[in-house]
Amino acid sequence: MKIDQRGAVCVLGTGLIGGSLLRGAVGAGYAAFGYNRSESGVVAARADGFDVSGDLVEVLRRAAEVDALVVIAVPMPAVDFVLGEIAAHASGCALTDVVSVKGPVLDAVREHGLEGLYVGGHPMAGTSESGWAATDSTLFRGAVWAVGVDEGTRVEPWSRVVRLALDCGSVVVPVVASEHDQAVARISHLPHVLAETLAASGAAGGKLALGLAAGSFRDGTRVAGTAPDLVRAICEPNATALGRVLDEAIETLVTARESLRAQGSLRGVVETGYRGRTAYDERASWDITGVVPGSDDWLGELQRAGRDGGVLRAI
Numbered sequence: 001m002k003i004d005q006r007g008a009v010c011v012l013g014t015g016l017i018g019g020s021l022l023r024g025a026v027g028a029g030y031a032a033f034g035y036n037r038s039e040s041g042v043v044a045a046r047a048d049g050f051d052v053s054g055d056l057v058e059v060l061r062r063a064a065e066v067d068a069l070v071v072i073a074v075p076m077p078a079v080d081f082v083l084g085e086i087a088a089h090a091s092g093c094a095l096t097d098v099v100s101v102k103g104p105v106l107d108a109v110r111e112h113g114l115e116g117l118y119v120g121g122h123p124m125a126g127t128s129e130s131g132w133a134a135t136d137s138t139l140f141r142g143a144v145w146a147v148g149v150d151e152g153t154r155v156e157p158w159s160r161v162v163r164l165a166l167d168c169g170s171v172v173v174p175v176v177a178s179e180h181d182q183a184v185a186r187i188s189h190l191p192h193v194l195a196e197t198l199a200a201s202g203a204a205g206g207k208l209a210l211g212l213a214a215g216s217f218r219d220g221t222r223v224a225g226t227a228p229d230l231v232r233a234i235c236e237p238n239a240t241a242l243g244r245v246l247d248e249a250i251e252t253l254v255t256a257r258e259s260l261r262a263q264g265s266l267r268g269v270v271e272t273g274y275r276g277r278t279a280y281d282e283r284a285s286w287d288i289t290g291v292v293p294g295s296d297d298w299l300g301e302l303q304r305a306g307r308d309g310g311v312l313r314a315i
Contacts (some may be wrong), residue, residue, distance in 0.1 A: 006030050006167070007160060008068035010059060010093070012082055013037075014052055016126060017098045018073025022050055024168040027137045031066070035059040036132075037074075044132040051059070056082075060089035069160045071121075072097035072105075075233035081107055083112045094157035096121040096164075100184060101194050102148060102177035102236045119161045120148030120177055123170060129226055141169030146310070149174040149302045155294040162315050171285070171313055174306035185241035190249060192223050192231050193242070195303035199224035285311045 011022045011034035018034065022045075025032040033051035036042050046053035055060050063070050070093045074082055079099060086095065093116045099105050102120040109118045125143040127134060146167035147158070165172050175183075199221040202209055204217060223231075256269040288310040291301045 006028070006163065008032065008063070008066045008070060009164060010034065010063035010068040010090075010263065011071045011073055012056070012059070013073035013078075014041055014132055014135045015073065015236060016052075016130050017123065017139075018046065018071065019027065019132045020096065020125075020137065020139040021071060021123075021168065022052070022075065023135055023137035024140055026050065027168040030167070031070075032162070033062065037078075043131045048132075055088055056085055056155050060085055063093050066092040067093065069094045069096065069157070069164065071164075072099065075099075075230070076104060076237040077233060080108050081110075081113060083108055087112045090140070093117065094160050095119070096161045098123055099237075100188065100234045102146075102175070104237045106177045107134075115152065116154065117157045118148075119153055119158045120146075120150070120175075120180070121161055121165065122146040122175075122180065122187075123165070124167075125170075131231055138169070139151065140165070143170045144170050145170035146175045147172050147312075148177060148179055148180075149299045149306065150177050151299065153299055155298075159315060160314060166226070166313070166315060173309040173311055174288070174302035176306075177301055179307070180240045181238050185238055185245045189235045189238055189242045190245050192226075192235055193246065194223040196231070197222050207256060220306065250283045283309070288312050 005031065006275075009022075009025045009030045009032040011018045011032065013023070014022055014034050014036040022032055022034050034045070034052070034055050036045065036052055036054060039054055042052050042054045045146055060070075062068075068090075070086060070090060070191060071084055071142055072079060072095070074104060079097070092116060093208055095109070095114055097105050098121055106115070106118070106120060109115050114164065123140050123143055123145045125139050145168075147165060150157070162172050192203050198217070202213055242312065252269060258265055259268055286309060288305045291298055291305070
């Protein structure tokens with residue numbers, strides 16, 4: 001039984017991302033319900049009028065009954081347990097996630113035999129806040145939502161995931177799991193590590209340094225205000241890719257230090273950084289059209305389009 005034309009959505013984990021997704025899905029007209037581990041989160045969500053339970057098995061059985069799209073929105077350390085419960089109680093449901101890495105999730109999905117109905121997802125949105133109190137139905141409006149197009153991806157679950165992302169106000173970038181993880185190591189996980197480093201350096205300067213801190217310190221350390229356990233859960237599962245870009249960043253800093261010592265100049269790092277920021281400011285996406293899901297090489301077409309800056313705005 002299906003609830004309506006869109007189908008039901010079951011969100012497992014109602015923190016910032018999962019809770020905002022639940023709000024956004026309900027606002028877009030989906031029959032959406034969810035699960036949260038902490039009783040306080042359940043109580044808060046219910047107080048705001050949302051259908052959230054602390055009984056995971058009950059929620060998954062309900063998802064199976066209504067053929068819901070199940071969204072895993074728990075931190076990576078909890079993914080394996082949740083997948084085990086899905087395999088036991090809702091193995092026939094279409095499945096996606098909003099975890100910040102895709103390769104490790106895909107590996108875990110395969111270990112539980114759920115890859116046939118799985119499509120990876122990662123909305124590129126968030127704040128330094130966490131928990132239900134931080135949720136926002138508009139969080140994904142105008143955001144990029146990475147959606148998996150790995151080999152073996154099936155049309156029906158893929159279409160449901162893309163439709164949900166679009167209905168929440170995002171544009172969709174098709175990605176392969178390994179390439180996604182390499183990219184987010186550069187634009188998400190490395191910034192977290194650098195923000196933590198900068199915040200620690202500022203604090204080491206004592207009250208005077210912090211008293212003089214203004215915009216550049218505030219903006220550069222914004223994500224360092226995120227709960228430490230959450231930062232670790234975001235970054236550590238991507239250790240291999242993050243390790244490589246950390247090596248690059250360290251090499252860049254060492255080169256800048258040596259140039260400053262020898263020549264009194266930061267020209268190289270400043271000009272390279274300026275070009276990088278300018279490239280970000282001037283980036284342009286283009287609309288992917290004409291790809292028919294399920295046709296010959298549809299996944300290959302989407303993979304190539306995603307690498308080349310293409311986005312989906314409709315399905």
